[in-house]
Structure formats: C-alpha cells, structure tokens
Amino acid sequence: GYAGQYLQIYTTNEPVYTYYRFATSNSTFGGLSFEELVSSVDNKNYTKFIEACRRENITYIYLSEKMGKYDGGFFNNSKYFEILYQVGNAKIVKIKSN
Numbered sequence: 001g002y003a004g005q006y007l008q009i010y011t012t013n014e015p016v017y018t019y020y021r022f023a024t025s026n027s028t029f030g031g032l033s034f035e036e037l038v039s040s041v042d043n044k045n046y047t048k049f050i051e052a053c054r055r056e057n058i059t060y061i062y063l064s065e066k067m068g069k070y071d072g073g074f075f076n077n078s079k080y081f082e083i084l085y086q087v088g089n090a091k092i093v094k095i096k097s098n
Contacts, residue, residue: 030055041074050080053095065090 029037030052040049053061061081063071068089075081075093085092 041071044072044074044077046074046077046080049074050095059095060084061093061095063089063091063093 032040032048032052037049037052039045040052053059061075063075065088068091071089075083075091080096082094082096083091084094
C-alpha cells in the first residue's frame with residue numbers, strides 16, 4: 001500500500017504530498033500537475049523535478065515498495081539524490097543541495 005501516511009510514527013516531519021491525495025485531486029506540486037511531475041521522472045528531467053521540490057521546500061522523498069518499482073532508476077542518480085535507506089524497492093531519498 002501507500003504507507004506514507006504512517007511516517008509520522010518515525011519522524012516529526014509530516015508528509016506534505018501523498019500519492020493518493022495528489023493523484024486524485026486537482027492540486028499541483030511546485031507548479032506541476034501530477035502528469036507533469038510523473039513525466040519529469042519518466043523522462044529523467046532532474047532539473048524540473050528538483051525545482052518543483054525546492055518550491056515546495058521538500059528535502060526528503062519516501063517511495064513505498066509499490067511506487068518504488070516504477071521510478072525507472074530516477075532516484076539512483078547520485079548527482080542529485082542520496083539514498084538514505086532502501087529495502088527492495090522502498091526507499092527514503094534525500095535531495096542533494098547543489
């Protein structure tokens with residue numbers, strides 16, 4: 001499932017955007033629609049993705065096992081991200097500040 005709603009058990013950081021909330025509403029993320037955000041991952045447009053995260057003051061990203069298998073290796077790019085924890089496809093990623 002989408003376990004992001006349980007992250008408050010482990011951290012005082014509150015999940016700002018969860019997949020369910022974002023994908024099922026007309027909300028935007030850093031000025032990007034859900035489709036534009038997903039497209040930036042699929043097309044490996046790191047600049048667009050990271051700029052959207054910075055506009056939202058997002059530093060950490062949690063991918064559940066289910067979502068992690070669809071990232072196509074996007075978050076494995078060590079120039080932009082540091083994988084802090086990973087088990088299978090589930091991971092916690094930190095956006096590097098450049």
